[in-house]
Amino acid sequence: MVLPQDFKDKMKNLLKDEFDDFLKGYDKDNFYSLRINTLKANVQDVLEKNIFDFSPVKWCPTGYYYPVNQRPGRHSYHHAGVFYIQEASAMAVVECADIQQGDKVLDLCAAPGGKSTQIAAKLGGTGLQISNEIVPNRAKILSQNIERMGVKNAIVTNESPEKLEKVFPAFFDKIIVDAPCSGEGMFRKDPAVVNEWSLSQVEVCANRQGHILESAHKMLAENGIMVYSTCTFSPEENEIAVQKFIEKHPEYILIKPDVHKFFSAGIPQWADSNNADLCKTMRLFPHKIDGEGHFIAVLKKTVGESCRVKSAKSTADKKLLQPYFDFEKKFLKDISFSNFTLFGENLYAMPEGTPDLSKVKVLRCGLHIGEIKKNRFEPSHSLAMALCKNNVKQFISYPCDSDEMLDYLKGETLNTADDLKGWCLVCTDGYSVGWAKVSDGIAKNHYPKGLRISMA
Numbered sequence: 039m040v041l042p043q044d045f046k047d048k049m050k051n052l053l054k055d056e057f058d059d060f061l062k063g064y065d066k067d068n069f070y071s072l073r074i075n076t077l078k079a080n081v082q083d084v085l086e087k088n089i090f091d092f093s094p095v096k097w098c099p100t101g102y103y104y105p106v107n108q109r110p111g112r113h114s115y116h117h118a119g120v121f122y123i124q125e126a127s128a129m130a131v132v133e134c135a136d137i138q139q140g141d142k143v144l145d146l147c148a149a150p151g152g153k154s155t156q157i158a159a160k161l162g163g164t165g166l167q168i169s170n171e172i173v174p175n176r177a178k179i180l181s182q183n184i185e186r187m188g189v190k191n192a193i194v195t196n197e198s199p200e201k202l203e204k205v206f207p208a209f210f211d212k213i214i215v216d217a218p219c220s221g222e223g224m225f226r227k228d229p230a231v232v233n234e235w236s237l238s239q240v241e242v243c244a245n246r247q248g249h250i251l252e253s254a255h256k257m258l259a260e261n262g263i264m265v266y267s268t269c270t271f272s273p274e275e276n277e278i279a280v281q282k283f284i285e286k287h288p289e290y291i292l293i294k295p296d297v298h299k300f301f302s303a304g305i306p307q308w309a310d311s312n313n314a315d316l317c318k319t320m321r322l323f324p325h326k327i328d329g330e331g332h333f334i335a336v337l338k339k340t341v342g343e344s345c346r347v348k349s350a351k352s353t354a355d356k357k358l359l360q361p362y363f364d365f366e367k368k369f370l371k372d373i374s375f376s377n378f379t380l381f382g383e384n385l386y387a388m389p390e391g392t393p394d395l396s397k398v399k400v401l402r403c404g405l406h407i408g409e410i411k412k413n414r415f416e417p418s419h420s421l422a423m424a425l426c427k428n429n430v431k432q433f434i435s436y437p438c439d440s441d442e443m444l445d446y447l448k449g450e451t452l453n454t455a456d457d458l459k460g461w462c463l464v465c466t467d468g469y470s471v472g473w474a475k476v477s478d479g480i481a482k483n484h485y486p487k488g489l490r491i492s493m494a
């Protein structure tokens with residue numbers, strides 16, 4: 039791998055004797071990993087199915103490596119949101135956030151959604167999650183991943199941090215700032231990143247990170263925890279960024295999370311600082327661990343405010359919702375939704391405590407339940423993904439390696455038992471993957487066209 043000379047010179051100067059080992063890290067094979075989604079599946083159940091040769095990621099109880107020749111992205115479980123393919127080091131970030139059920143959590147730089155879907159699994163459907171992404175196309179991908187993983191209580195927004203800070207002053211218990219960075223830690227995995235790198239790019243990123251951290255600070259409540267992470271090695275974007283932030287905001291303390299033991303300590307000297315607390319930050323070096331290059335700092339705000347923001351009112355007129363209630367009665371069981379809101383024909387169940395979002399660009403305002411068209415209700419794909427087979431009166435489950443499952447994912451019509459009629463949840467080994475509408479033994483396929491697999 040050809041590394042930029044400026045980068046090598048800088049790392050040699052920082053790492054000194056360790057530089058040769060660091061370089062050898064570039065010769066290591068790539069690691070492939072995924073995280074099992076506990077919103078959809080029990081980890082032990084998935085392991086017992088023996089579909090892949092998993093070995094555990096030490097710092098993430100739901101993370102597993104798999105061999106290069108196995109392709110979980112093509113498996114029906116991927117379509118069912120049973121797992122999310124995520125780089126192993128990246129899994130450490132949310133593990134540091136001490137997320138508790140009921141927390142209000144902001145993922146400020148969230149696309150494509152690795153950390154957001156991990157937060158959602160930790161919240162387990164409780165609390166309120168806002169997943170924000172500034173780039174519109176990336177925000178759409180984020181929203182699709184939130185849908186695939188069956189997340190019910192996340193709001194996806196497409197805003198700048200500066201805009202959000204005005205809407206959510208001192209609001210969140212936990213904030214993840216997985217900052218846009220110069221990406222030095224990704225050179226191994228994605229050599230294309232090398233071409234975008236320069237010393238001046240590092241400075242641009244450090245400057246932007248300072249602004250993002252300021253916005254995050256304004257949105258964090260008293261006693262709140264902020265996890266700052268990058269996938270780069272440059273001290274300007276790591277120890278120096280954290281030190282500058284703490285100097286400006288002495289009410290923050292650095293926390294040493296449990297997973298610290300798996301990684302190297304941050305290096306105060308690289309920030310030209312004698313703040314020994316910087317050792318509580320973490321450096322993830324590929325020559326030392328089975329994962330790519332990252333940096334993580336966990337900051338607690340010890341003094342501040344905690345603001346309540348007025349909750350948005352449910353805007354949906356009960357009469358308009360009748361077609362949904364008819365659907366619910368006929369096809370769902372042991373589950374009900376509340377806090378309904380209608381955007382045109384689109385019906386959402388907003389998470390409890392959702393603030394007024396009228397000044398924010400929202401892509402997904404909680405769980406998209408479906409569309410109410412005149413007097414007809416059509417359930418959404420998001421609803422299918424968020425339900426389990428025990429939540430519906432009718433389901434069809436195909437084995438993951440069956441021709442029927444493959445045909446369903448290709449969008450084909452299927453034959454079913456004669457006693458089924460109307461909306462059926464389609465599952466793979468019991469994990470929901472989409473809808474079919476059955477009539478006279480024929481299941482019309484409602485797997486979204488954009489997600490269907492093509493055999494070409």
Ligand SMILES: C[S@@+](CC[C@H](N)C(=O)[O-])C[C@H]1O[C@@H](n2cnc3c(N)ncnc32)[C@H](O)[C@@H]1O
Nearest residue numbers: 147148149150151152153172173176216217218
């Ligand atoms: C490292 S990536 C986030 C990865 C994500 N957290 C995950 O786990 O999948 C950083 C994200 O920050 C976004 N970003 C770029 N400029 C930004 C800015 N000025 N403020 C906030 N986010 C920004 C990028 O579009 C990118 O999606």
